[in-house]
Amino acid sequence: MTSRKMLDPGATNSPSAAAPTGSHVLSPPEPAERARGLLAVLACLTAVGPLAIDMYIPGFPAMSRTLHTSSPAIQLTLTAFLAGVVVGQIVIGPVSDSLGRRGLLIGGCAGFALVALACAFAPGVGTLIAARFLLGFVGAAGMVLARAVITDRFHGPEVPRHFALLSQIMSVAPVVAPVIGGAILSVSSWRTVFGALSLAGVLLLIAVLVKVPESLPPERRQRAGLVGTFQVMGRLTRNRSFMGCALVLGLASAALFSYISGSSFVFERIHGTSPAVYSLIFAVNAVGMLLAGALFSRLSLRVSVKALLTVSVAVCLAGTLAQVLLTVALGDRFAVSWICLFVVLWGIGMLLPATMTLGQNLGRAAPGAASALLGGLQFLFGAIASPVVGLFGETSSLPMSLVMLVSAALAALALIVLVRPGSVTPSERDMVMDS
Numbered sequence: 001m002t003s004r005k006m007l008d009p010g011a012t013n014s015p016s017a018a019a020p021t022g023s024h025v026l027s028p029p030e031p032a033e034r035a036r037g038l039l040a041v042l043a044c045l046t047a048v049g050p051l052a053i054d055m056y057i058p059g060f061p062a063m064s065r066t067l068h069t070s071s072p073a074i075q076l077t078l079t080a081f082l083a084g085v086v087v088g089q090i091v092i093g094p095v096s097d098s099l100g101r102r103g104l105l106i107g108g109c110a111g112f113a114l115v116a117l118a119c120a121f122a123p124g125v126g127t128l129i130a131a132r133f134l135l136g137f138v139g140a141a142g143m144v145l146a147r148a149v150i151t152d153r154f155h156g157p158e159v160p161r162h163f164a165l166l167s168q169i170m171s172v173a174p175v176v177a178p179v180i181g182g183a184i185l186s187v188s189s190w191r192t193v194f195g196a197l198s199l200a201g202v203l204l205l206i207a208v209l210v211k212v213p214e215s216l217p218p219e220r221r222q223r224a225g226l227v228g229t230f231q232v233m234g235r236l237t238r239n240r241s242f243m244g245c246a247l248v249l250g251l252a253s254a255a256l257f258s259y260i261s262g263s264s265f266v267f268e269r270i271h272g273t274s275p276a277v278y279s280l281i282f283a284v285n286a287v288g289m290l291l292a293g294a295l296f297s298r299l300s301l302r303v304s305v306k307a308l309l310t311v312s313v314a315v316c317l318a319g320t321l322a323q324v325l326l327t328v329a330l331g332d333r334f335a336v337s338w339i340c341l342f343v344v345l346w347g348i349g350m351l352l353p354a355t356m357t358l359g360q361n362l363g364r365a366a367p368g369a370a371s372a373l374l375g376g377l378q379f380l381f382g383a384i385a386s387p388v389v390g391l392f393g394e395t396s397s398l399p400m401s402l403v404m405l406v407s408a409a410l411a412a413l414a415l416i417v418l419v420r421p422g423s424v425t426p427s428e429r430d431m432v433m434d435s
Contacts (some may be wrong), residue, residue, distance in 0.1 A: 035154075039162060040412050043169045045105070045142030045191040048204065049085055050173030052197055053078065053138055055181035059190030066190070069125040077132045082383040084136020085203075086376050089144040091137075093372025094233045101152070101368070103146050103304045108141025109208055113201030120194035135197075142204065143258065144371045151360045151367035152215035152316045159361070160300035163294045164353035171289040171349060174260060174286055175282060222366070227316060233369035242370065244418025245359035248309070250377035251411035252316060255404040257382035259341060262389035262400035270335045281338060285345045292349025294338070309354035310421040315347030317412050320405040324398070332397050344404065351411075358419075381407075 056063075057078075064074050115135045122128035150162050184193050222228050236242055269277045292312075299308055323340035330336065356374060363370020373390050385407065389400045415421060 006095075012207040031376050037158040037211045038149075038153070039165060041204075041211045042146040043165055044204060044207065045109075045146045047167050048142045048168060048200065049136075050228050051177045051180075051200065052116075052135060053081060053282075054174050054177035055184075055197065056190055056193045058178055058182045059185050059193060062185070063128075063190050066373035067125045067128065073125045073129075077129050079141075079383065080129045080133040081136040082379055084133040085140045085143070085379045086142025086383070088134075088137035089262045089303055089372045089375040089379070091372075092229050092368070093144040093148065093368040093370075093375070096145055096148060096216070096368035097232070097366045098228070100214050100216045100218075100221060101149055102208070102212060104141055105145050105208050105212060106205065108145070109201050109205035111138035111201075112142075113198045113205060116194050116198035116201055120191045120198065135420065140375070144368070144375050147213045147356060147360055147371040147375070148367040149212070151364055151371070157301055160305055160353060160357045161297040163356040164297040164300075164358070167349070167352035167356065168290050168293040170352065171286050171293065175286040193345050216367075230369075232366040233373065236369055236373060239362060239417050241420070242359055242373075244414050244420075245309075245355045245362065246374050246377045247414040248313065248411045248419065249352070249355035249359065250376055250381035251407045251414065252313075252348050252355070253378040254381040254385035255316065255320065255344065255407040255411075256348050257386045258389050258400055258403045258407065259345070261386040262403075263341065266332075266337055266397045267334075270332050270395070271337065273334075285338075285342055288342050288346045292346045293353060296350045296353050305354050305357050306419070306421055308350060309358060309419070310415065312347045312350035312354055313408070313412050313415050316344050316351065317408045319343035319347060320401065320408045323401045325399060327396075327398055337397055340401075344408070382418055394428050 059188045060071065060074050063070055063077075067074075092104055092108070100434070112135065115138055116129055119128060119131045119135060120130055146166060149165070150159065150166075154162055180196070181193050184196060263282065264278055267273045267281055268275065273281070296308060296312075319340050319342075323336065326333070326336045326340070360367060360370050362425065363373075385403055389403055391399075
């Protein structure tokens with residue numbers, strides 16, 4: 001029995017909008033056992049960023065005392081890391097289209113281990129801020145290249161499922177990271193947290209050496225060198241459908257980061273829950289994202305990814321709109337906040353793998369550049385949205401809800417205007433699979 005499904009979405013402004021210097025040839029299918037090992041390592045590489053973001057957050061007060069500095073200065077170490085992740089993805093992704101993936105992955109893991117160690121021994125907050133930027137830069141290699149390797153090595157109906165796996169890891173890591181960090185801080189100092197991150201970098205380096213072969217052979221690399229690679233990246237920015245996917249991903253991430261940065265204040269200060277209860281709420285919502293990703297994996301075998309993206313954006317918009325309207329009408333209610341946020345995060349759980357699948361497929365001619373733009377905008381929009389929630393006060397859930405609503409509404413606009421969910425163009429192809 002065969003079924004047909006749409007995988008490569010959207011229109012391009014020109015047939016060669018992202019054409020490589022040489023033709024792109026699909027890799028032969030991965031043997032099942034080797035594929036599982038490869039995917040496990042790629043999933044761990046994807047988790048490095050969220051772990052490095054959240055593991056040390058419980059140690060902020062102790063860091064402020066140890067380094068004799070203010071809380072805002074310590075907060076800058078987080079901002080510096082996010083900036084490093086954005087810049088790192090924008091640089092490393094396109095470069096890998098010209099130089100290959102494996103060498104940059106090895107360098108990124110080794111650099112992560114060394115820079116994390118430098119963070120552990122930072123004598124002052126200025127040094128720590130600089131080191132955190134570098135840590136984000138080298139840590140970006142794992143995130144951006146994991147998506148590129150999947151695009152290199154896999155094709156057909158397995159691609160959405162693999163991107164769903166990466167999205168699920170991204171959902172779990174922020175929940176697990178503070179728990180790990182808190183456990184370390186209960187027996188040691190914040191410097192040990194960075195020591196643990198350094199050890200993680202060493203283990204990932206070994207895993208890459210053993211399990212991740214070069215996925216982009218010389219004959220498939222950009223022949224025009226680094227300049228040509230970045231020119232391809234420039235052409236991708238003029239690809240309407242690709243940039244639509246990137247904007248939807250970035251704006252949804254703005255809603256997600258707004259939730260991450262503001263939900264603790266909403267539930268603990270406004271609704272009066274304890275930190276333990278808030279942790280439970282956060283975990284349940286994360287499980288919702290995981291289940292949504294699993295549902296996406298199954299539905300992608302029968303339903304077009306573009307249709308699933310449309311549904312996920314609609315769910316996000318409905319959840320955020322309901323939260324704002326109900327809060328205005330009824331005031332801050334615990335049940336309203338939790339249920340609406342669960343709905344929004346369920347939608348985001350499907351949206352993340354959908355946009356990654358569609359975007360990487362549209363940018364298949366230059367997977368590293370495509371991954372860089374997708375991941376760069378994801379973290380850039382998230383970094384911008386996070387502090388905005390706090391600017392409007394912490395006495396109501398409306399600031400967080402409104403930021404999430406605006407983000408979801410703009411994502412819906414980008415979907416309608418740029419991705420055009422109802423359109424089928426010559427650039428789209430039907431993927432035929434056995435089921």
